Amino acid sequence: MGKLLLEVRDLHASVAGVEILKGVNLGVRAGEVHAIMGPNGSGKSTFSKLLAGHPAYSVTRGEVLFQGANLFALSAEERARAGLFLAFQYPVEIPGVSNAAFLRLAYNTLQKQRGGEELDPLEFDDLAREKLKLVDMDESFLQRSVNAGFSGGEKKRNEILQMALLDPALAVLDETDSGLDIDALRVVADGVNKLLKPGNAVLLVTHYQRLLDYITPHFVHVMEDGRIVKTGDKELAKQLEQRGYDWLRDDAAVPA
């Protein structure tokens, strides 16, 4: 068994005074792929963004350990430097900042942190071109502003490109598969599979079984109303695809 990368214990969190997460428990070990499924509004993105350090959410109870240390003691940028990566459900457009400059800055910041070599624009260009091929994106995307005017699918590819460049220990992909055509889905899956080295782990938030045809999860969790109400293996995802969430609710109604 790989070492425990992420440990979530009884996590409660609220936004604007409303409690959204109501006691999440989860453990992710190196080498594992976890999928989190669950109905709209159940708290999946809240959980993902909270892990990444979004300032809108406040933790009211519980704790999260990342690589054994208190995650909440770190700022968002420190979490990224420690190897946590979030692929956004809705990647943010930043007009005026070129994708190339942004990617290089992020890359060099992490390289510095890890004692690796920082790259000048020319060197970085070579690396970026290579990674672009991985996500099947045209080189022109480097010159454009970050996500500005990108199509939905292009934005998702850009997230995977960033993941490939930043090589995180734990990648949280929030619905990176939504709105993708079949080819793009494969691109995302390839990106994730390449990232999966023994020391790394991936947390996939998804609504569909499709992605899980390409990436085999070790665990599938169902989040409902701010809690993980069921955990199973990849068969659970197939069941959900066929039956929806209602049958779970009937099961969950049985008091714990």
Place this chain on the structure above:
Amino acid sequence: MNTGRNIQAGLMHSLLQTLAQPPASGTEALRDLRAQALVRAQALGLPGARDEEWRFTDLSALGNLDFKPAAAQGPVTEADIQRFILQEAHASRLVFIDGVYAPPLSALHGLPQGVLAASLAEAPAHPLLHAYLSRQVDWRKGVFAALNTGLFRDVALLVIPSQTEISAPVHLLFITRAHHAAHAVHPRCLVLAEAHSQCTLIEDYASLAEDVYFNNAVTEITLQQSARLRHIRLQRDSRAAFHIAGAAVSVARGAHYHASSVTLGARLSRYSPVITLEQDAECVLDGLVMIAGRQLADTHSIVDHAQPHAKSRQTHKCIVDEGAHAVFNGKVIVHKDAQLTDAAQESRTLLLSDKARVNVKPELQILADDVKCAHGATVGQLEDEELFYLKSRGIGETQARNLLTYAFAAELIERIPADSLKTSLREAVLQRTHSGQVLEPA
């Protein structure tokens, strides 16, 4: 109140000081003009708080300055001004020190034949002076234009003959040197772009020390038929200085004027360009103001559509940090017979601190009926979601803020056609740090 008396006293000192150093040469007509302007300046006096045009810009600190004559000093060397020299204009540069032309620091050998780039001293009786000087800037109405006209010690003259294209930018570099006491300088530029000519002009105000001084500049520009002029104006005066400037630009039929005005310096600055468009003329006005501390930067522009079928595009952006204060008053006038005018004005302000302030006022005076006039104004802060996105990639708070600030200004900076200037502006924005905030650990 005794402020009024102090103001006049300050002005008088300034007058006396500069009168002791009249321009080296000039025709009799010029001397007459200057004498009249001085009389007019005294009659006008400084605008006060009651003056609507100066509502947000309090001049009492300027009025209270006690100007002293400049003490004699050794020459300024090329090493002193090295950091202001632009690579692109290494052979097309006129340098003025405290308003006086400095031939040893200037370099003109890169200019094409026929171009006149000179100072008043070199061309005291040039017909251009008679025909164009003070023809556009109305010194009868504005005290600062009158003071400049009465007191300038030199004039930067630039004539681009018809059909001529100057490929290198012409850099007019106005340097103020260190003095022991407050002093006033009255830089003056006169530019004539003859028919079908093309040129890039960089008008640049800088200082050798973070001194208190008063730069009172006037620029007159004439574009004849179908001329094209790219005008960069860089105000990087000392943060303790006062900078008040007016520009009058007339754009003849079919001519194209594109200005980028960048305001970084001065404790108090005011820039008032007036652009007059004839038929089928076009102008693009980019304004970028980046201030912090207790700086005040006021832009009062007028775009005057005097004739039909002209087009204007104005984009004014202010980045205001700490306790600074930006003022933008953008007037667009469309005369009665200026039909088919196409005018657009956009003002955007980025406030980087709770204490930062801005006053924005678009003013449209439209007397024609068949026109397109659009205007919009926004005031905002950095977007939290954008900040978070950058930080989630490991980019630190300060750097993320600077990057987004740059993004706000990028559109205007990237349009500046001199790479070295573009680079230094880019750095100026990207490396500006938010005071009171700890720098990123290395």
